[in-house]
Amino acid sequence: MSKLSEITATRELILNLTLRELRSRYKRSVLGWAWSMLNPLSTVVIYTIVFKYFFHAQGPVGRPSGLKNFSIYLFCGLTAWNFFNASINGAMGTLVGNAGLIKKVYFPRENLVFATVLSSVVSFLIELGVAIVILLALGNNVLPWIPVILLLVLLETIFVTGLGLIVAVANAYFRDVQYLVGSILLQMLFYLTPIVYEAKVAYDATAGHPVLRRLYTANPTLQFVESFHRVMYDLRWPTTSNFVYLFVASGISLVSGLWVFNRFDGDLAEEL
């Protein structure tokens, strides 16, 4: 409990560390912050070419929106995924990257993870803003759904913060974590999540295997991406089970993340 009050007392530090990450992110690049939009847009263009033109992916028909556009379907899921991916990768690197600071000054070390997640939230919001503009241009009126989108952003932020705390401290003890998680697990997770394909494809493939189906839908990134699809692409509420899942998963993630981090962060100055 004293830890929590300490973290709240240093919220300005969290803000400043976040600003540090944001300010230094695109320093010395000519296009600067334009990159935060060019990156996801270029991914969308590449995936569209590969999956739409090579594999003839069509993109689902949004119900009730009636929208049918593979690129924007991809974009909606990709923003939610990018945030997850960037936060986890950022969290894994932040303790190691700030080893000099950790060895020389005391402050709640959680703040480093919070700051890296928060800086990813900023990119997330920018990407969502771009997605909303495109959706509006395509005739999908997502404006009334913005509060729901923000609620989902909040839930995903809580979720990745908890998970980020765990991978951050794990990577400080075993550097394998960044290779294992960064290049293998995250890549697997990306294809286990309906981003470049529709969830229906996977549901059809697992039709006769209820256990596989359950495992597939138990993936938290699937739950997040599907919720964003429903709200932004279909223009309807996420299912109750989506919501229940996300609330519970976020809560468990944050509590266990704080616990694990607090359990192991005392020796960080020695481990790094």
Place this chain on the structure above:
Amino acid sequence: MEDAAVVVDDVSKVFRLYHERNQSLKAAVMRRGRAKYTELQALDHVSFTVPKGKTFGIIGHNGSGKSTMLKCLARILRPDTGTVSTFGKVSALLELGAGFHPELSGRDNVYLNGSILGLSRKQIDARYDEIVSFAFADSGQEDRIDTPVKNYSSGMYVKLGFSVAINVDPDLLLVDEVLTVGDEAFQRKCADKFLELKDSGKTVVIVSHALGTVRDLCDEVALLDHGKLIAIGTPDEVIDTYMGGVETNVRRDGEYGSRWGEGGAEINRIEVLNGGLEPIERISLGQAAVFRIHYRCERPVPKPVFKIEFHTLNGMTVAAGNTRFHDRVPDMIDGEGSLEYHVPNLLLTPGRYDVSVTLFDYEMLHPYDCRHRFHRFEVTGGLPPDVDGVVSLDGTFHGSMLPEQTWYRT
């Protein structure tokens, strides 16, 4: 313990020195989590209390655990047993400018560093001007505060870091010997700031090798040896214990000096010469003097720094110079050799003085050989005919009612 600023109760810390540091899962699994390591007892059941408003020194030779102690006080390390309680806002000067981001401007870094040290934005706003002028006013570089710190010289970097840390206005300030940085003028400013903190009733804990500084600044001193608390008390008592200690590597040097260092290279002797490079017994005030330092290295010493200091007999350092600040550091020395410190006009008032010579590593933290006050020399009266005080400012009097000055220095 109401008037305690720090209570250290039965603190132990063991470091694991891994033979083969391999932070990988495979290695951990193969050895089933039992990596080979030697345990190093850095702190061994240490207990002490630092009263509020006192300046407290921690001394001991390298590896005695004093820096570990300071890191435990700063909460950077967690003790294995025992507790450390500190009261009030703590600021630690362990590494200056830790957390500076090279791409960001000095201004952004002041705010960032300030908040790492626990200041709110408002508090930094209030102190901002003071922080910048403390760091840069002397050198007139204040306008560079808005340029990225990667363009700063290492001196500017450290000055800005120190300025932020000291202006945190802590109740408890922890200082490591890293503070022997910056030019002499800046060091003097830092010393003044310490005295100011001390006068305003703040608690300061200093870890240092520099016994002179400890003696001058501290009210109470603790001596650590191999992680154990050996002595605690007034600076004079504890420093005497330290110097006389069998287990310490500080040795007596001649009649009145002391000597310590990590070895590998040594200062053999010092010669006092006149301007014509002839050995002399006494130097007259105002005359040229040359101090020739002879050294010998057992192995090549990269980037060595020589420091020469002059002290009065009661221990006050009158003047000092080192080859690093003079930007005269060779890449490497080996074998035997000598160097000279030329003083065009020795402006010390008549009396006896001690000289110290230290051969440091480039960081000036670890002396290979420090010969503290190992040579005594005498200054006799000369020109200008000043006798009081410690130094002559080489001033002359002027005024229309005054008779002509009858003496001139050649």
